[in-house]
Amino acid sequence: MKRNVLIIGAGGVAQVVAHKCAQNNDVLGDLHIASRTKSKCDAILETVREKGAMKVDGIFEAHALDALDVAATAALIREKDVQIVINVGTAFVNMSVLDACIETGAAYIDTAIHEEPDKICETPPWYANYEWKKRDLCAEKGVTAILGAGFDPGVVNAFARYAIDTYMDEVKSIDIVDINAGSHGKYFATNFDPEINFREFTGVVYYWEDQQWKETTMFASGRDWDLPVVGTQRAYQSGHDEVHSLAANYPHADVRFWMGFGEHYINVFTVLKNIGLLSEQPVTTAEGQEVIPLKVVKACLPDPSSLAPDYTGKTCIGDLVKGTKDGQDVEVFVYNVADHKEAYEEVGSQGISYTAGVPPVAAAMLIAKGDWDAKTMKNVEEMDPKPFFTILDQIGLPTRVEFNGEDKAWNA
Amino acid sequence: MKRNVLIIGAGGVAQVVAHKCAQNNDVLGDLHIASRTKSKCDAILETVREKGAMKVDGIFEAHALDALDVAATAALIREKDVQIVINVGTAFVNMSVLDACIETGAAYIDTAIHEEPDKICETPPWYANYEWKKRDLCAEKGVTAILGAGFDPGVVNAFARYAIDTYMDEVKSIDIVDINAGSHGKYFATNFDPEINFREFTGVVYYWEDQQWKETTMFASGRDWDLPVVGTQRAYQSGHDEVHSLAANYPHADVRFWMGFGEHYINVFTVLKNIGLLSEQPVTTAEGQEVIPLKVVKACLPDPSSLAPDYTGKTCIGDLVKGTKDGQDVEVFVYNVADHKEAYEEVGSQGISYTAGVPPVAAAMLIAKGDWDAKTMKNVEEMDPKPFFTILDQIGLPTRVEFNGEDKAWNA
Numbered sequence: 001m002k003r004n005v006l007i008i009g010a011g012g013v014a015q016v017v018a019h020k021c022a023q024n025n026d027v028l029g030d031l032h033i034a035s036r037t038k039s040k041c042d043a044i045l046e047t048v049r050e051k052g053a054m055k056v057d058g059i060f061e062a063h064a065l066d067a068l069d070v071a072a073t074a075a076l077i078r079e080k081d082v083q084i085v086i087n088v089g090t091a092f093v094n095m096s097v098l099d100a101c102i103e104t105g106a107a108y109i110d111t112a113i114h115e116e117p118d119k120i121c122e123t124p125p126w127y128a129n130y131e132w133k134k135r136d137l138c139a140e141k142g143v144t145a146i147l148g149a150g151f152d153p154g155v156v157n158a159f160a161r162y163a164i165d166t167y168m169d170e171v172k173s174i175d176i177v178d179i180n181a182g183s184h185g186k187y188f189a190t191n192f193d194p195e196i197n198f199r200e201f202t203g204v205v206y207y208w209e210d211q212q213w214k215e216t217t218m219f220a221s222g223r224d225w226d227l228p229v230v231g232t233q234r235a236y237q238s239g240h241d242e243v244h245s246l247a248a249n250y251p252h253a254d255v256r257f258w259m260g261f262g263e264h265y266i267n268v269f270t271v272l273k274n275i276g277l278l279s280e281q282p283v284t285t286a287e288g289q290e291v292i293p294l295k296v297v298k299a300c301l302p303d304p305s306s307l308a309p310d311y312t313g314k315t316c317i318g319d320l321v322k323g324t325k326d327g328q329d330v331e332v333f334v335y336n337v338a339d340h341k342e343a344y345e346e347v348g349s350q351g352i353s354y355t356a357g358v359p360p361v362a363a364a365m366l367i368a369k370g371d372w373d374a375k376t377m378k379n380v381e382e383m384d385p386k387p388f389f390t391i392l393d394q395i396g397l398p399t400r401v402e403f404n405g406e407d408k409a410w411n412a
Numbered sequence: 413m414k415r416n417v418l419i420i421g422a423g424g425v426a427q428v429v430a431h432k433c434a435q436n437n438d439v440l441g442d443l444h445i446a447s448r449t450k451s452k453c454d455a456i457l458e459t460v461r462e463k464g465a466m467k468v469d470g471i472f473e474a475h476a477l478d479a480l481d482v483a484a485t486a487a488l489i490r491e492k493d494v495q496i497v498i499n500v501g502t503a504f505v506n507m508s509v510l511d512a513c514i515e516t517g518a519a520y521i522d523t524a525i526h527e528e529p530d531k532i533c534e535t536p537p538w539y540a541n542y543e544w545k546k547r548d549l550c551a552e553k554g555v556t557a558i559l560g561a562g563f564d565p566g567v568v569n570a571f572a573r574y575a576i577d578t579y580m581d582e583v584k585s586i587d588i589v590d591i592n593a594g595s596h597g598k599y600f601a602t603n604f605d606p607e608i609n610f611r612e613f614t615g616v617v618y619y620w621e622d623q624q625w626k627e628t629t630m631f632a633s634g635r636d637w638d639l640p641v642v643g644t645q646r647a648y649q650s651g652h653d654e655v656h657s658l659a660a661n662y663p664h665a666d667v668r669f670w671m672g673f674g675e676h677y678i679n680v681f682t683v684l685k686n687i688g689l690l691s692e693q694p695v696t697t698a699e700g701q702e703v704i705p706l707k708v709v710k711a712c713l714p715d716p717s718s719l720a721p722d723y724t725g726k727t728c729i730g731d732l733v734k735g736t737k738d739g740q741d742v743e744v745f746v747y748n749v750a751d752h753k754e755a756y757e758e759v760g761s762q763g764i765s766y767t768a769g770v771p772p773v774a775a776a777m778l779i780a781k782g783d784w785d786a787k788t789m790k791n792v793e794e795m796d797p798k799p800f801f802t803i804l805d806q807i808g809l810p811t812r813v814e815f816n817g818e819d820k821a822w823n824a
Contacts, residue, residue: 276712283711300688
């Protein structure tokens with residue numbers, strides 16, 4: 001049984017991960033959190049203490065760590081006898097943290113694909129550019145690495161697997177729909193680090209159709225979705241990690257990702273993009289200062305974690321999966337609805353961070369218990385979804401299913 | 413007779429000034445152009461040579477100069493025996509260049525009010541915060557200083573004076589309307605230095621009504637104007653230099669300035685402003701770099717001088733002046749229409765730079781000839797407008813008048 005967890009990162013998602021680990025420290029053992037800026041870790045631990053989140057007495061320590069430094073990360077893992085690493089730092093550190101896990105034998109969990117700071121939107125499938133290159137090494141060394149175990153990617157991959165296994169003989173299409181019907185009350189803000197958030201939308205939008213990669217651009221392909229709780233919402237085809245693993249694992253299905261955007265968001269995004277302010281390439285000011293515009297936009301926008309106290313409304317994220325069963329067409333919508341205010345009251349974060357931060361803790365618990373201790377590298381749809389849903393039901397993200405006009409808990 | 417001109421600045425307006433000075437160097441004598449970056453001056457002189465703009469053989473030299481350095485500016489004035497300085501550099505250097513003129517006795521001409529880099533939209537009347545504090549000193553030393561001698565401020569001040577002197581006993585209101593009905597074909601661009609351009613719109617909009625300063629905000633007060641040549645155009649009350657001198661010289665009149673904006677401009681401006689990207693206050697990036705957002709926006713936007721080759725369409729700038737004559741209400745519209753393409757063909761600049769750059773050369777010619785050699789500090793409405801219009805007619809900006817349903821040349 002693996003225990004003792006190191007959380008990498010100290011943003012809004014890390015805060016949720018910290019609280020959820022604390023609430024389940026009977027399963028997870030000693031807890032550690034590390035980031036470049038230790039004070040941000042200390043602030044998270046302070047909220048853990050305020051909420052009395054630790055289930056049983058135990059260790060929860062903060063550390064300063066440059067997660068790009070493989071040796072330093074490995075040393076911390078060894079020193080604290082860490083057996084599970086939950087990486088929710090910036091997407092730029094995935095490969096160095098993974099290397100430290102491979103070196104030490106610790107299990108690795110992340111919630112988003114690796115990115116290089118100077119590259120946007122590489123060729124698909126994205127995982128093949130970085131993570132999957134280490135798959136054989138993980139298998140050889142018996143290292144468990146669960147890739148993309150947030151909500152999307154993560155829970156939505158499990159939704160797809162579950163829908164296919166349970167409701168159909170053959171899958172024809174997987175459409176993942178991510179709607180945030182909440183309101184933060186600011187003129188404009190991103191729900192994640194703006195630098196990562198905007199990078200999702202500035203490149204080519206890849207999707208998988210007719211057994212091949214196809215391309216579109218952001219906001220070019222929009223569709224209204226009629227969804228449980230949040231009602232009719234417009235969403236646009238976007239590039240997203242899970243399309244790249246689901247297309248590899250279900251190559252005969254069409255795989256698309258749809259993200260909800262209001263007109264205001266699209267307008268602001270369009271203005272910033274067209275002017276060049278979302279560029280990660282440096283510009284030189286008249287005074288000769290070299291600056292990356294996107295970093296300045298980030299500095300001007302609200303810190304995503306500051307949105308939580310006033311965030312209201314709900315998110316709805318789910319998979320519409322279509323296929324055939326006994327020769328008949330079938331479709332099923334597997335989904336979760338989360339509430340911003342409830343998330344804030346429980347862990348001090350908004351709903352977007354909550355949906356991203358709870359699942360990797362569920363994955364860590366499954367590794368700790370042995371269910372998901374794969375001893376190799378896996379994407380979430382390659383793991384049994386049922387124990388995952390069972391823990392998510394218990395720790396705050398229940399799974400529901402719409403099928404044949406009926407809406408019910410997945411295990412009802 | 414004053415002669416020998418030093419042009420300060422090397423932007424789009426300076427290019428027009430250089431060409432117009434060259435075309436009239438029989439009146440203006442030796443010509444010099446100075447800027448921090450000498451290569452920009454050299455590039456302007458190259459276009460002067462290409463167009464064969466020099467009317468008679470003569471000197472036109474480029475110099476490197478930090479115009480904030482009063483001693484260096486005075487030294488250059490003395491060394492080259494300059495008697496007229498046309499300051500079309502950034503608005504931040506007005507006071508240092510003026511000081512150099514007062515020190516050396518050279519006549520001073522500018523086209524915009526002084527600004528301090530760290531202040532936006534100071535209390536009205538703006539001239540009283542800087543320039544007018546030197547009025548007594550100019551009078552005492554017999555130094556001619558013509559303030560705000562571009563188009564607006566500048567020609568529009570003369571329009572007001574002319575309308576009042578010619579058509580009425582008493583003035584009731586002066587509404588200055590500035591419409592650029594041209595198109596540069598870019599997603600977004602400013603026609604002047606974005607840093608100065610946006611600063612005009614980010615502060616309080618001051619206007620003079622009922623013999624007092626009143627305040628509004630940018631884009632809060634809009635009105636459709638039916639204008640010659642350019643047709644019906646929407647313009648918004650904006651803060652502008654000339655309101656501040658006209659209100660002092662015609663305190664019984666209401667004085668307002670209206671600038672034309674399309675919906676697209678307003679949308680982009682609103683997004684940038686609301687996010688904080690038009691701020692001149694530094695922000696700190698996640699990496700610890702201190703950056704002024706407005707300077708980054710400027711670096712991302714097209715260089716205004718790069719717009720000229722593809723600019724098409726016309727500008728219309730004029731004054732609607734209302735008052736009474738022999739007890740009857742009268743109104744008159746005094747205006748000019750300029751063409752972007754014609755401006756580019758003549759001097760290699762777009763129409764906005766053309767309208768701003770031609771008038772200070774007319775003012776310099778009037779100082780050289782003695783008509784406007786005031787031996788003290790004056791705003792343009794304090795000078796006789798007729799010789800000004802006469803030169804402007806000859807050098808590219810003819811004045812027209814709409815009165816009693818008739819549209820005619822001012823002197824027809």
